[in-house]
Amino acid sequence: MLRALLYLRFMSGKNWLTVRWQRLRQPKYLAGAIVGGAYFYFFFIRSFQGVATPPPLLEAVHSSLPLDVVPMIAAIGSLALLAIVALLWLVPTEPATLGFTEAEIAFLFPAPISRRALIHFRLLSAQLRSLLGAGIMMLFSQRWTFIGGNALTHTIGWWFIFSALNLHFSGAAFTLSRCAALGLGLWRRRLGILITVGTCLGLTCAHLPATEAATALAPANTWPTIIQNALILTETAPLRWLLWPVQRLMGPFFAENAPSFFASLPAALALLTLHYLWVVNSAVAFADTAIEQAQKQGTRHAAWRAGAPLLSDPTRAARPDPFTLAGSGRPEFAFLWKNLLSTWRYFTPRVFGASAALILAGCLWLSRADGAPEQLSVIGVGALIFAGYTLIIGPQFARQDIRQDFAHADILKTYPLSGWQIILGELLTPIILLTSLVWLALLTAACSLPNTAHPQLEISLSLRITGIIAIGLITPALVALQLLVPNAAALVFPSWFHTSRTRGGGPEVIGQRLIFFFAQLLTMTCALLPPLGGGALLIFIWQGLLGLTAAVAIASVFVLAILIGEVAGGIWLLGAQFERVDLSLEIRT
Amino acid sequence: MIEVNALSKHYGTFTAVRTLSFQVGPGEVLGLVGPNGAGKTTTLRCLAGIIPPSSGTLRIAGYDLATEAIAAKRTLAFFPDEPRLFDYLTVRQHLSFVARVYGVRHHEAIAQPLLEEFEIATHADRLPGELSRGMKQKLAIACGLLHGPRVLFFDEPLTGLDPLGIRRMKKSIISRAQAGASIVLSSHLLHLLEEVCTHVLILKRGEKIADGTLAAVAARFSHGERHVNLEEIFLRATEETPQ
Ligand SMILES: Nc1ncnc2c1ncn2[C@@H]1O[C@H](COP(=O)(O)OP(=O)(O)O)[C@@H](O)[C@H]1O
Ligand SMILES: [Mg+2]
Numbered sequence: 129m130l131r132a133l134l135y136l137r138f139m140s141g142k143n144w145l146t147v148r149w150q151r152l153r154q155p156k157y158l159a160g161a162i163v164g165g166a167y168f169y170f171f172f173i174r175s176f177q178g179v180a181t182p183p184p185l186l187e188a189v190h191s192s193l194p195l196d197v198v199p200m201i202a203a204i205g206s207l208a209l210l211a212i213v214a215l216l217w218l219v220p221t222e223p224a225t226l227g228f229t230e231a232e233i234a235f236l237f238p239a240p241i242s243r244r245a246l247i248h249f250r251l252l253s254a255q256l257r258s259l260l261g262a263g264i265m266m267l268f269s270q271r272w273t274f275i276g277g278n279a280l281t282h283t284i285g286w287w288f289i290f291s292a293l294n295l296h297f298s299g300a301a302f303t304l305s306r307c308a309a310l311g312l313g314l315w316r317r318r319l320g321i322l323i324t325v326g327t328c329l330g331l332t333c334a335h336l337p338a339t340e341a342a343t344a345l346a347p348a349n350t351w352p353t354i355i356q357n358a359l360i361l362t363e364t365a366p367l368r369w370l371l372w373p374v375q376r377l378m379g380p381f382f383a384e385n386a387p388s389f390f391a392s393l394p395a396a397l398a399l400l401t402l403h404y405l406w407v408v409n410s411a412v413a414f415a416d417t418a419i420e421q422a423q424k425q426g427t428r429h430a431a432w433r434a435g436a437p438l439l440s441d442p443t444r445a446a447r448p449d450p451f452t453l454a455g456s457g458r459p460e461f462a463f464l465w466k467n468l469l470s471t472w473r474y475f476t477p478r479v480f481g482a483s484a485a486l487i488l489a490g491c492l493w494l495s496r497a498d499g500a501p502e503q504l505s506v507i508g509v510g511a512l513i514f515a516g517y518t519l520i521i522g523p524q525f526a527r528q529d530i531r532q533d534f535a536h537a538d539i540l541k542t543y544p545l546s547g548w549q550i551i552l553g554e555l556l557t558p559i560i561l562l563t564s565l566v567w568l569a570l571l572t573a574a575c576s577l578p579n580t581a582h583p584q585l586e587i588s589l590s591l592r593i594t595g596i597i598a599i600g601l602i603t604p605a606l607v608a609l610q611l612l613v614p615n616a617a618a619l620v621f622p623s624w625f626h627t628s629r630t631r632g633g634g635p636e637v638i639g640q641r642l643i644f645f646f647a648q649l650l651t652m653t654c655a656l657l658p659p660l661g662g663g664a665l666l667i668f669i670w671q672g673l674l675g676l677t678a679a680v681a682i683a684s685v686f687v688l689a690i691l692i693g694e695v696a697g698g699i700w701l702l703g704a705q706f707e708r709v710d711l712s713l714e715i716r717t
Numbered sequence: 718m719i720e721v722n723a724l725s726k727h728y729g730t731f732t733a734v735r736t737l738s739f740q741v742g743p744g745e746v747l748g749l750v751g752p753n754g755a756g757k758t759t760t761l762r763c764l765a766g767i768i769p770p771s772s773g774t775l776r777i778a779g780y781d782l783a784t785e786a787i788a789a790k791r792t793l794a795f796f797p798d799e800p801r802l803f804d805y806l807t808v809r810q811h812l813s814f815v816a817r818v819y820g821v822r823h824h825e826a827i828a829q830p831l832l833e834e835f836e837i838a839t840h841a842d843r844l845p846g847e848l849s850r851g852m853k854q855k856l857a858i859a860c861g862l863l864h865g866p867r868v869l870f871f872d873e874p875l876t877g878l879d880p881l882g883i884r885r886m887k888k889s890i891i892s893r894a895q896a897g898a899s900i901v902l903s904s905h906l907l908h909l910l911e912e913v914c915t916h917v918l919i920l921k922r923g924e925k926i927a928d929g930t931l932a933a934v935a936a937r938f939s940h941g942e943r944h945v946n947l948e949e950i951f952l953r954a955t956e957e958t959p960q
Contacts, residue, residue, distance in 0.1 A: 453814070454817070455816045455823060456820050456821075466806060466810075470803075538797065539801050541765075543790065544787045544790040544818075544819065710769055
């Protein structure tokens with residue numbers, strides 16, 4: 129039996145590779161693979177071999193770091209991991225599944241294989257995937273030379289972290305399913321977890337003054353001291369106890385050299401084994417019902433015919449229309465309407481308005497408190513950084529466009545619409561989502577930054593308002609430009625990017641995100657340079673004649689016009705690509 | 718209404734459809750039959766503008782699918798063998814979406830009778846995940862009929878429906894043909910095709926073996942017998958000739 133399962137795993141892996149290999153016969157995929165490979169080589173592999181020196185910026189950061197930075201990073205990392213674990217217990221609303229594919233359910237469940245063997249099969253496969261993810265993360269962490277260790281210890285270190293998180297995710301889900309079966313409601317459970325975590329934090333804070341570490345506490349009014357104090361908190365019981373296993377798990381990753389690596393292994397291994405046993409046991413209890421159900425219904429097909437949702441089907445709830453959609457009008461809005469229904473249900477104008485009001489009120493309230501300028505400026509800068517990240521990383525997460533719909537491309541192709549209309553319609557939802565986020569961040573920045581302007585750099589109110597309006601208007605165009613990048617990739621290389629539509633993702637997705645991050649930065653730079661250059665020139669020319677405010681207004685109109693032109697061109701090109709793509713070469717439905 | 722001229726489709730070096738030509742006039746129902754892998758789905762997907770043909774010209778309602786694709790697509794509807802639905806839209810929302818895409822004014826007045834005709838009106842606010850396969854198929858068909866297409870392509874429309882559903886489907890196809898629509902459907906259920914189709918086209922390994930009215934094709938393969946049914950014709954037409 130074990131042999132059959134191994135055979136299945138092995139042949140699946142082999143065919144997975146074969147399909148990818150054969151795809152390279154298409155010239156565009158070959159070219160894409162060469163570019164991607166070169167990218168990875170130059171950015172990651174080469175730095176291994178000591179050919180490239182670390183970039184000067186990174187070097188400078190390293191040398192300016194305090195000596196005890198590694199414990200600090202470890203502490204922050206453990207806190208982050210703890211937060212993730214807490215979320216694993218807070219968030220799940222759906223019953224746990226074993227994550228079997230439909231084919232595995234159809235073939236393996238009715239087969240004479242024990243449940244335990246099936247669960248082992250499933251879990252071990254998942255750990256294999258973690259290894260791939262760990263390899264990719266290693267490429268990154270390899271450059272953080274100050275941590276110590278080498279490629280192998282980093283890979284294994286990441287694998288421990290990923291595997292444990294993966295197992296914890298399943299374990300939590302199963303345990304929660306069982307609790308739910310015993311009658312524990314969703315909100316009661318969440319309240320219970322929050323109270324537990326809150327009590328733990330409260331006890332720690334209460335306990336802190338009695339410890340000797342308390343002498344190291346500094347008044348928390350600047351960010352470094354706030355972080356410093358938070359770190360002291362992590363070393364205080366009972367929070368320290370909670371963090372203990374997490375830190376053991378990260379031990380192999382943070383090991384400086386071989387002896388400390390081997391010394392950290394037993395504890396990490398023990399933790400992983402415990403997790404594994406926990407998941408197997410909780411899954412067995414659960415699988416009893418799940419598998420019996422599947423068996424009772426015979427094959428998957430019978431279950432499907434009977435209208436029973438499949439095990440892997442997340443149960444969604446129907447949602448009210450986002451807005452009334454008349455039968456006539458521009459068809460692009462139909463896609464906006466449809467895709468809004470696939471987003472998070474809280475993305476509504478009302479929530480947006482409430483957030484804006486909250487931000488305004490919060491900034492107003494903060495500006496009256498003492499020590500306001502500094503805190504406000506930190507918030508303002510933070511908001512600007514958030515806006516920048518949203519522009520660059522947001523397109524990877526807001527996927528309610530052609531990427532999500534590529535599985536339905538055959539249906540879209542029968543619609544009486546031009547390619548550009550479909551692309552434009554599909555892009556509207558992520559444009560609106562990301563623009564709203566950036567606007568909220570800009571609002572935060574606008575409310576908190578002015579107070580810190582240097583007196584000699586006095587900016588007039590009219591100029592400030594013009595600037596804010598200009599940036600606000602340019603935002604959607606920028607967002608659209610950024611979204612064109614992953615959508616172009618999805619249309620030119622559907623077979624590569626279509627897979628990442630499914631949840632879970634895996635190593636392929638991490639690799640893709642890496643490439644996209646830089647592709648997106650590059651597009652932004654290339655697309656922005658001409659209009660910004662022209663805009664600066666316009667400001668220079670007009671400011672003497674009309675004053676700065678008017679010059680900025682003129683320049684913004686110019687920048688906006690060019691950006692809109694670029695976006696329109698991009699959408700038109702993508703539309704042509706959509707009309708051209710031969711689905712029979714890409715996906716088989 | 719449907720004119721296919723020398724259609725070929727290659728997948729790499731494999732030829733799925735080879736120089737296929739046929740025509741379907743208004744009010745005609747053409748049954749596309751052939752063994753698995755004969756190229757029925759490929760032909761229908763080319764006709765619906767989903768995949769580009771490798772060569773040949775396709776005209777739908779007088780519009781060339783290569784140059785006037787949008788005008789052609791406005792008149793046609795394609796029903797794939799697996800219903801393809803958006804899993805976050807309810808039944809009603811599917812209809813609203815499709816209505817806007819095709820610019821159907823007052824679509825509620827058309828949608829409601831369709832929902833009732835296919836008996837999914839009581840499930841109007843459900844998501845596809847909560848529908849049985851047959852209901853999903855009915856929803857896909859209701860969506861396709863919403864804009865009153867004059868050219869309809871069905872890929873295996875009867876599989877997955879219950880007996881009552883099959884009867885309704887047949888009636889629906891016949892009534893639309895009587896109203897002047899041109900219809901092509903592929904099916905394995907030959908005895909059912911017999912009741913619906915005016916013409917048949919037998920495909921084998923991408924090539925046309927026979928086409929014409931039912932009677933004409935029957936005459937060709939009957940070897941003088943009377944009352945030869947489509948199944949028998951099919952088996953004779955597609956049987957491997959000993960080399
Ligand atoms: N996307 C594809 N890529 C390669 N070959 C395909 C693809 N789609 C179908 N084929 C092949 O083309 C032939 C015809 O398929 P299809 O039109 O689906 O047949 P039918 O619908 O008549 O059963 C089959 O041999 C099938 O394997
Ligand atoms: Mg078929």
